[in-house]
Amino acid sequence: MADNPYLAHRKDKKASSSSEPLLGFLPRKVKGEQVRKALDHENNPFTKKPHTAQYRKILEARKKLPVFMQMDEFLTMFSDNQIIVMVGETGSGKTTQIPQFVTFSDLPHTKGKLVACTQPRRVAAMSVARRVAEEMDVELGREVGYSIRFEDMTEPGKTFLKYMTDGMLLREAMNDPNLERYSTIILDEAHERTLATDVLMGLLKDIAKRRADLKIIIMSATLDALKFQKYFGLTQDSAAPLFKVPGRTHPVEVFYTQEPEPDYVEAAIRTVLMIHRAEDPGDILVFLTGEEEIEDACKKIKLEADDLVNQDPDSVGPLVCIPLYSSLPPQQQQRIFDPAPSAISPSGPPGRKVVVSTNIAETSLTIDGIVYVVDPGFSKQKVYNPRIRVESLLVSPISKASAQQRAGRAGRTRPGKCFRLYTEKDFMGELEEQTYPEILRCNLSNTVLELLKLGIKDLVRFDYVDAPAPETLMRALELLNYLAALDDEGNITALGRIMAEFPLDPQLAKMLIASPEFKCSNEILTITAMLSVPNIWVRPANARREADEAKALLSVPDSDHLTLLNVYNQYYQNKYDKNWAWQNYVSGRALAQAENVRDQLQRTMERFEIELVSLSDEKKLYQNVRKALVIGFFMQVAHKEGEKGSYLTVKDNQNVALHPSCGLDSQPEWVLFNEFVLTKRPYIRTNTDVRGEWLLELASQYYDLSSFPDGETKRTLQRIAKKRDGKAGGVSNGGEPASKKQRKK
DNA sequence: GAGCACTGC
Numbered sequence: 001m002a003d004n005p006y007l008a009h010r011k012d013k014k015a016s017s018s019s020e021p022l023l024g025f026l027p028r029k030v031k032g033e034q035v036r037k038a039l040d041h042e043n044n045p046f047t048k049k050p051h052t053a054q055y056r057k058i059l060e061a062r063k064k065l066p067v068f069m070q071m072d073e074f075l076t077m078f079s080d081n082q083i084i085v086m087v088g089e090t091g092s093g094k095t096t097q098i099p100q101f102v103t104f105s106d107l108p109h110t111k112g113k114l115v116a117c118t119q120p121r122r123v124a125a126m127s128v129a130r131r132v133a134e135e136m137d138v139e140l141g142r143e144v145g146y147s148i149r150f151e152d153m154t155e156p157g158k159t160f161l162k163y164m165t166d167g168m169l170l171r172e173a174m175n176d177p178n179l180e181r182y183s184t185i186i187l188d189e190a191h192e193r194t195l196a197t198d199v200l201m202g203l204l205k206d207i208a209k210r211r212a213d214l215k216i217i218i219m220s221a222t223l224d225a226l227k228f229q230k231y232f233g234l235t236q237d238s239a240a241p242l243f244k245v246p247g248r249t250h251p252v253e254v255f256y257t258q259e260p261e262p263d264y265v266e267a268a269i270r271t272v273l274m275i276h277r278a279e280d281p282g283d284i285l286v287f288l289t290g291e292e293e294i295e296d297a298c299k300k301i302k303l304e305a306d307d308l309v310n311q312d313p314d315s316v317g318p319l320v321c322i323p324l325y326s327s328l329p330p331q332q333q334q335r336i337f338d339p340a341p342s343a344i345s346p347s348g349p350p351g352r353k354v355v356v357s358t359n360i361a362e363t364s365l366t367i368d369g370i371v372y373v374v375d376p377g378f379s380k381q382k383v384y385n386p387r388i389r390v391e392s393l394l395v396s397p398i399s400k401a402s403a404q405q406r407a408g409r410a411g412r413t414r415p416g417k418c419f420r421l422y423t424e425k426d427f428m429g430e431l432e433e434q435t436y437p438e439i440l441r442c443n444l445s446n447t448v449l450e451l452l453k454l455g456i457k458d459l460v461r462f463d464y465v466d467a468p469a470p471e472t473l474m475r476a477l478e479l480l481n482y483l484a485a486l487d488d489e490g491n492i493t494a495l496g497r498i499m500a501e502f503p504l505d506p507q508l509a510k511m512l513i514a515s516p517e518f519k520c521s522n523e524i525l526t527i528t529a530m531l532s533v534p535n536i537w538v539r540p541a542n543a544r545r546e547a548d549e550a551k552a553l554l555s556v557p558d559s560d561h562l563t564l565l566n567v568y569n570q571y572y573q574n575k576y577d578k579n580w581a582w583q584n585y586v587s588g589r590a591l592a593q594a595e596n597v598r599d600q601l602q603r604t605m606e607r608f609e610i611e612l613v614s615l616s617d618e619k620k621l622y623q624n625v626r627k628a629l630v631i632g633f634f635m636q637v638a639h640k641e642g643e644k645g646s647y648l649t650v651k652d653n654q655n656v657a658l659h660p661s662c663g664l665d666s667q668p669e670w671v672l673f674n675e676f677v678l679t680k681r682p683y684i685r686t687n688t689d690v691r692g693e694w695l696l697e698l699a700s701q702y703y704d705l706s707s708f709p710d711g712e713t714k715r716t717l718q719r720i721a722k723k724r725d726g727k728a729g730g731v732s733n734g735g736e737p738a739s740k741k742q743r744k745k
Numbered sequence: 746g747a748g749c750a751c752t753g754c
Contacts, residue, residue: 149753167753168754363751504754677748681747
């Protein structure tokens, strides 16, 4: 080694210059001047290697970021406080720079700790980590890494700056309730108020009291900072300090309509065509609420734009209209990055690109070159009704914050315009300031189990940023108690602790853990994975009949759940072939995801020594799968009332119908469902024929008939119970009566 | 005879 002239040279250099770049750095007492000197140093302070030319080039650009100018102010605040709230608008560079500043001050590598920065989305965690590794002149996955589900790009003992999804940090907290590995935790995009961010905020506030050495930074883009400041204040009257950085975007001029628009889709189409005729070149982004609306609008825009071009080719250029929503295959999503069409003739008017998108373009996807935004002011939002335990999507007015975010999409490359299809008066007076946080809008059974596993005992009095409705918490506790994840005092049970380790809804976790008792854990594992990914059925508008025929061939007559198992098994037998998927009108992407989820769940099962077994008798196996479903989903059963395909959910007495996508070839008396969806009517989706006696036998606590409301369901169950009790030796699980087997179509 | 805002583990 000593013969290496390069090393010798470096050694000499080191001796002659200021030697160690971090010399004199006192953890958490570091000054801006010191950091700037270290950044300009010849050697990388963390790898000791000389900085590359690329590093210097990037550094020069970083120095121009707004946040860079305020490094001294930030470092002083970081030294003096345990918790900081930071507001940085788009383009401030907060996500890439602040974690680096923190690293230089905190020096986590000297104490075997890490700095974490959370993101609500996986792509963001990955791409920001990659960028920061470049900026710090290190290899991604070494000093700087990321951690997301299915991919841990970090090196234990080496990585000291880690970007991760908020959900991933929450998972870690379940087995390390003080998050001891971290010296500083940065929650980015806190204004988005994802479920995981909200839970983490509550958790971190609590941990901060126990761990004086832990520093916390809450980063947010909008002006709801005061709420966070107050929440994280040390006492009732004090607030956490605010660090504020201006953004760097172009101005966006906002226009409102004079009168409210009765039909926002029609108004949006009209506005797009108006822009196309009258405004300077530049692409348009239109926000609508869902797939159908978007596809429909795209067709109409295309038709009308073609008309305009035909009428007046000298003044109207060509226009392409591109739909954008999450269920679109990635290849088609990529089309939004295609350049606008060129002019028809060299001297003709230039072309224009229009992207018609859901909210996905508000946060998740950024399209450069957008100059005009058309904002009708609506989006689909999840709402939860705890009374009937149903989550549904409702087209609702957006918040002011959301409208601001949408407008900002027009100013990324140059000054832009935003056309709001509502009045200024409505904007000022009718729109909420912020979008309702997710924790107030959804079923919390998963979250409640997580909180209990995290050691929070009193869920009602837990210090939430926004407390969920007590009824929502009660519903969650009730479900968890029926599933035996909680005892009657509300304490988490041993079973509940294992359930919480699975990245699944409690019903699925319970079913999976219990499945070895029914000797079908291989099958339940597959079904659980299939239920954890988006819809696997592909039904192109131009091949509906073919798709339905293909689905019929894959269907198992008495269970949609078994159909999912069948699809996965055939996919497996065809060696995970995407072509097989394509030919059978199932989504190869969803199947590949299911495969991934299945592997992850299997590893968790192995960790808890949950056996993977299958009965060899196929008929018995399938029956046992249907019984195992009852172990998790006994609260999601409907009973047929009358002959018209009308069902009533047990106990809740909601009128429901089998969803049209249901593959059952009859209308069984008892149906277990995976999902209750409220669209044009209440439907139950992904259904399995089950038997009344199984309910009484396998879920006797819930099917305690004294707790049942009067009605046909109760009377039927009473008859079954009577028959059962009349028999010597109790329940028979033997063959079904022949009459029930008769199918009608 | 209909859907699928968007994320995340």
